[in-house]
């Protein structure tokens with residue numbers, strides 16, 4: 001393909017009304033934005049914590065409790081009141097109901113466990129290792145070192161007085177009840193699950209998980225063993241389920257199709273067809289509210305169909321003709337990038353999205369990070385990520401008109417191309433931490449697209 005048309009692609013390759021002309025390569029940034037904006041988050045529902053991991057919060061996470069929920073000791077040691085020496089009068093174990101013990105009078109101390117409620121009247125907590133106990137009498141140890149910041153627990157120079165509040169966490173000092181700790185759209189990670197539990201939640205409102213059908217096409221593909229002469233191993237069947245899960249989707253069982261328009265039309269028609277009405281269950285069954293929100297899954301139960309291969313313009317490349325035959329609407333029809341330019345995003349009438357990925361495996365991965373990952377992020381309700389940027393330590397080949405996606409390793413604010421980045425092999429991508437997005441003409445600092453782990 002010549003470059004002159006692409007240089008002005010964003011302006012010249014559009015029909016009146018702003019739609020891209022069929023076959024027009026849109027700039028990479030624009031393609032990613034179109035994929036992000038095409039997706040409306042799937043409806044939300046509350047799920048138990050153990051089923052929320054990897055989903056996006058459909059509402060901000062609010063603290064149901066203050067944290068800490070009561071005044072509590074931050075160290076194992078002694079809760080003390082007033083000036084030393086103190087008389088040790090008892091012990092507070094973790095788990096005691098706050099406010100049930102007697103208030104601590106000046107000159108008294110109680111042994112206390114980390115996390116136990118401090119008695120009313122507590123001045124501070126003196127850690128064991130900074131204390132000097134002789135029978136029932138307690139004093140600060142001489143010259144104790146800091147345990148919780150500089151000088152923590154050490155009595156001050158004049159008169160052995162502990163700063164008020166030392167090693168005591170006050171109720172609500174980290175977050176008061178009602179505080180918004182995470183915004184809607186945050187990804188539920190293991191840390192978020194622990195945080196939600198700490199703040200009193202048993203369930204979380206999360207967006208639905210888009211179901212993704214992966215269709216691998218090509219007569220030449222074999223799925224196991226050493227390929228016979230002229231054949232190649234399918235690299236995308238193994239790659240895509242993990243990528244889909246990482247991006248927020250749920251992969252459906254893989255479909256392998258021979259080359260040919262007929263099988264592809266039949267598969268896409270099945271995906272576009274009315275969802276298994278009357279079946280009562282199964283992957284196509286809607287969640288409550290899905291229909292009201294305008295969601296219609298096809299008979300295959302997929303929200304998104306990813307078609308690998310058949311994306312180019314040769315006689316065996318049937319994806320575009322098949323989509324046109326079915327009346328699909330194209331959102332992106334080729335992208336001005338290398339590799340991965342034949343990729344596309346379309347929507348079948350009333351049904352699922354279709355993402356077309358090139359057959360060359362590294363090109364398919366680069367394309368998936370361009371269109372599929374933003375689409376799945378949007379459908380699953382994830383906030384649009386802000387990716388880090390870095391300076392490249394070696395100049396990659398710059399393209400005057402196309403964005404290049406270059407596998408790199410990342411060290412701090414610098415990124416180093418790893419090479420091995422021809423479209424047909426995933427070697428460079430396997431060595432890399434990220435793909436650097438090198439815009440047309442280059443840039444001093446480039447965006448880094450994370451690679452699925």
Ligand SMILES: Nc1nc2c(c(=O)[nH]1)N[C@H]1C(S)=C(S)[C@@H](COP(=O)(O)OP(=O)(O)OC[C@H]3O[C@@H](n4cnc5c(N)ncnc54)[C@H](O)[C@@H]3O)O[C@H]1N2
Nearest residue numbers: 218232233234235236309310311312317357358359360363
């Ligand atoms: N006339 C043109 N020809 C090509 C163009 C173009 O613009 N004009 N673009 C080239 C680029 S760039 C790419 S990328 C490919 C895209 O090809 P398709 O998406 O149509 O895929 P195929 O033709 O089926 O396969 C291309 C290549 O990839 C291998 N392949 C396919 N599927 C897999 C798989 N699942 N695992 C591993 N390898 C796979 C296939 O054997 C071919 O070698 O088109 C160029 N041509």
Ligand code: MOO
Nearest residue numbers: 339340341363423
């Ligand atoms: O752009 Mo292709 O997608 O070079 O391999």
